[in-house]
Amino acid sequence: MEKLKRPVYLKAGTDDFFKKLRTEVNETVLQNSSLYLLNVVKSLGLLFLFFLFYGCILFFGNSTPFLFLFYILCGFTMIVLFINAFHDAAHGALFKKAKHNEWFLYVLELFGSNHWLWMRRHINLHHAYPNVQDWDIDIKQSDIIRIFPNSPVLKYHKYQHIYMWFIYPLYSLNWIYIRDFKDFFGNKNNYVKKIVDTIPQKQVFILFTAKIINLFYILFIPMILLNQPWYLVLAGWLAMHLFGSVLGVVALVSTHVDEDANFPGTDEEGNLSATWALHQMIVTKDFSTNSKLANFLYGGFTHHVAHHLFPGVGHTYYPYITPIIIKYAKEYDLPYTSYPFYHAVRSHFRMLKNKGIKENILITGEI
Secondary structure (H helix, E strand, C coil): CCCCCCCECCCCCCCCHHHHHHHHHHHCHHHCHHHHHHHHHHHHHHHHHHHHHHHHHHHHCCCHHHHHHHHHHHHHHHHHHHHHHHHHHHCCCCCCCHHHHHHHHHHHHHHCCCHHHHHHHHHHHHHCCCCCCCCCCCCCCCCCCCCCCCCCCCHHHHHHHHHHHHHHHHHHHHHHHHHHHHHHHCCCCCHHHHCCCCCCHHHHHHHHHHHHHHHHHHHHHHHHHCCCCHHHHHHHHHHHHHHHHHHHHHHHHCCCCCCCCCCCCCCCCCECCCCHHHHHHHHCCEECCCCHHHHHHHHHHCCHHHHHHCCCCCHHHHHHHHHHHHHHHHHCCCCCCEECHHHHHHHHHHHHHHHCCHHHHHHHCCC
8 A cells, every 4th residue: 555644743832732731730630649550450350340241151141131141241341441441551551561561452362353453553543643534544444434524425425324323333343353354464445554564474373363262262162161052142242242332332433523523634745734732632522521430431532632632641540631631722722522422422423424425515615
């Protein structure tokens, strides 16, 4: 794939808000070591909970209602682990030592993913250039959905606000069993190959090994040990992914891609019009920041502006960073948005409807 020139942010001035914001956060919020411990305990607790529910599948799965119940609970816990523990570890924010974060990320392989690939997608592409076309891999994943204003409009996109309700529940299945292989071996829309010349053979081996191990223990062992028809176990496994994905998609659609989303472009030389910090404020939104349940489930996604400005900080610190961000947003007249999750989800599907109709682009002047 052709390697495009990396976008370049505007250089920050001496009165840049982020310099003051970062200093205040470092001198106040980050001094609270109990929030670090809370994050570690929560992450290890979630990991224990997942394998507890998995054990319940094996011990109680001969009862069909319990089989589905514990598979679904595994799905919920898997997604919460991804969003909280593994997400923080990928940013080096879970443990204080880098090697401990690296070790913990190898646990991610047990869930069928590949942490080496995910870090390059998420950190080197999404976090480096959020909402920038041709770079943000988390926004542009497939021609099935149209989000970027300059992407071609295909005939079926006018129905995307309808059919994506049925595709989003397949998110984790697509990630683990399709998208990883496309990013390792595909060429079309392969953003990873813009930043990686050669994929290490070790990672190819880990990719296949992890997915085999994942399918063996989460699907085939229950098929072998339980006195249940194979198709019921398969249905339970599918329910795990479907219900987990529904929970996870709330976070994915609520932070960057609503009907008022911004998609900054570059000039001919690859320059963006904002500083790095201002860009994060422009393209990122929070949701349900005052909900204890949402904060527990979605970690750094509810306080997503704080996450993008302080990606190397654990998500348990973000509820205390966000009020400081709001203060500086008011002082410097910066964009900041936070709304309930149901508004965020509704706004996302309105955006899909708008982006699926070519005439809408002409009316809004996005091209």
